[in-house]
Amino acid sequence: MKAPLWHLTWRSIANRRLTALLTVVSVALAVALLLGVERLRHDAREGFASTISGTDLMVGARSGPVQLLLYSVFHIGNATNNVSWQSVRDIAALPEVDWLVPLSLGDSHRGFRVVGTTDDFFAHYRYGRGHGLAFADGRPFGDVFEAVVGAEVAARFGYRVGQSIVVSHGAGEATFAEHDDKPFTIVGVLERSGTPVDRSVLVSLEGIEAIHVDWAGGARLPGVNISAEHVRKFDLSPKSVTAALVGLKSRTAVFRVQRRINDWPAEPLLAVLPGATLQELWNVVAIAERALLAVSALVVAVGLAGLVAVVVASLGERRRELAILRALGASPGQVFRLLALESLLLGLAGCVLGIMLLSVAVAVAGPWLETRYGLPLSAGWPSAAEWRLLGAVLSAALLASLVPAWRAYRYSLADGMTIRI
Template sequence: MYLLRLALASLANRRFTALLTVFAIALSVTLLLAVERVRTEARASFASTISGTDLIVGARSGSVNLLLYSVFRIGNATNNIRWDSFEHFAQHRQVKWAIPISLGDSHRGYRVMGTSAAYFEHYRYGRGQPLEIAQGRQFEQDPFEVVLGAEVAETLGYGLGEEIVLAHGVATVSLVKHDDKPFKVVGILKRTGTPVDRTLHISLAGMEALHVDWQNGVPARGAGKVSAEQARHMDLQPKAITAFMLGLNSKIATFAVQREINDYRGEPLLAILPGVALQELWGLMGTAEKALLVVSWFVVLTGLIGMLTAILTSLNERRREMAILRSVGARPWHIAGLLVLEAFALTLAGVLLGLALLYLGIALAQGYVQVQYGLYLPLAVPSRYEWALLGAILGAALLIGSVPAWRAYRQSLADGLSIRL
């Protein structure tokens, strides 16, 4: 105990250097824990981009490709699905609800998705959170109504009642636009931090109305052109969609329904479990995740080496102090223990300050991060893995502190009391 008091008194005597060292370690600890917390929660948030959906069904391709275009609006489908195939499985005895998805158009770089009212009722993200309307309402009877994601409305400056023109294809700059059939903004969704924010939502009838006078991917000209008013009075039942999502009555039936869809003889279909596909996709990004963690460890190591440098540098200034301690009865291992305790005390103070900075940062940024990025950072006690990281840092401090301790241990009394010119 007296060695600890002596170590603290010695650090207090060199308070400015000690505080800088503690602050450097605290920043590195904060960075390490912040990266680990963000990594963990980002993985959980990524996995909950879509929740409550048991199966996603699309044309037969790869599971990651189907997940990317149906949930993340990235890439394109290899083929469409016939409407009667969707109806067949939507009426399946094990299916509780079904959400059709039709893609292919865009607006100023943002994807347009045709769907039904079931999308707003059953789609879930995060921890089972439903979609909510921030302004206006859902699309209803008129096929030329659009509900905007929060990012679309904010970035493009759109409000309720504005008319917008959609473009054919998904390129940022499109040469083919549906100028004759403008859509009216009737609703804006609350921010979710998911791809929903970057999507324009229209009805399936609206998607069909856009292309009612198109043939072989080319718009009709002259007498064959259909106006928006004419389209309103036409049969706008879709003939094909891009994909659909299913919610089942029982989780136990998931694999049976998945197998039935994959073996469907009507047309080649692929049913995937969103959670499994998300884990597969996250695995593809594992290298970047590990690289970020390695960088954080190197930052911590830099902080500990800074502490080692500070202690080693102070040894020459403290030779007389060590010699006096030896002269009053301190043994060599007392001197070594003093330096190890100083290193441990500096690191412990840095760890505690780092934890305080981490929780202060989470408290200040929690709301903003969740709204902007859909990433929930809880003010929870450190996990078992985080405690292990902190324990590893303290263990490394003891190991690093043994370097100056060994050097001081070997110094002699005469060397400390002699005056060097």
């Protein structure tokens, strides 16, 4: 046998090109799924950590870092206490602070959180890779009873600029106390960002104060009804807020400012780094990403099992071919290497095609996922982790090829030339 081994392998694959193509496609789909899950896991982790970016510190009443993050950013749960407005003003006046955006929570609209803030929120809130909030229609609020709704709120109820909405006291779906005497007019609809802002109704701090002027203890004062027009004559400066987003002039001062706020003399406060706390929160739910990666690994195993099944099933038809190779001088070791190389090439072709399929999928679905769910998928060359997974797939393909190669090795020349009836 004078022909090179790789040439014989290629001719053998070409002779069964349809079966080989189906095998390669099966492996490619499994590899694309495995790499896609790994990239989705990695980018989801980075995107989660960038739910709020560009903010150096988050300040709230002293509790726990994760709890502060959950209620102030993700609107899950409630604050243990508020931060006095005087402390907010004093923190904003610190020489290291560049900007401060207060957040006031506690009310809702048809199950969605109402967030009282200032118009600086639209200028300084960042997510993902430094993306800012954009308006699909309208503008930021400028009056006491003007509101801006997130994309999901607008889509759920069909809201448009100019419509009126009523805010309910308290959070959650079941709210029975409504501020129906002081409705808000929608003046802006935000584009979808894939962040909790999509599920929020944004109003001014003065608006939050206005709807509670004639309320006390979570209920309207008996016999007191101050109209929306008359409430403007009151001092609507907030007395306290739930939390605040803080941006510093220099990030080198972040730990110094954090310690100063954590030791605030006027009241017990907590300042946390959003990025570090988001990573801590992600570690709590990381078991889900590991389970997803395990499932995709099982899919790859099934794909490689299919490769082995195809090659083994073809051995019965190839006994005469292998016997002829033996008659032409091929040793059992060369037959072994022929089958092993064939399976390895099919696995390699599946990996290459899988990378191509993943690149096409990212190019097509990436922009939609980032716009719809705020999940940025990175296109480009596989990362180090993905290369390790590809190496593991090729190693598994090589190990799987040993099964049919060993069976071919055991076929004798006499067995291959025997006519079976």
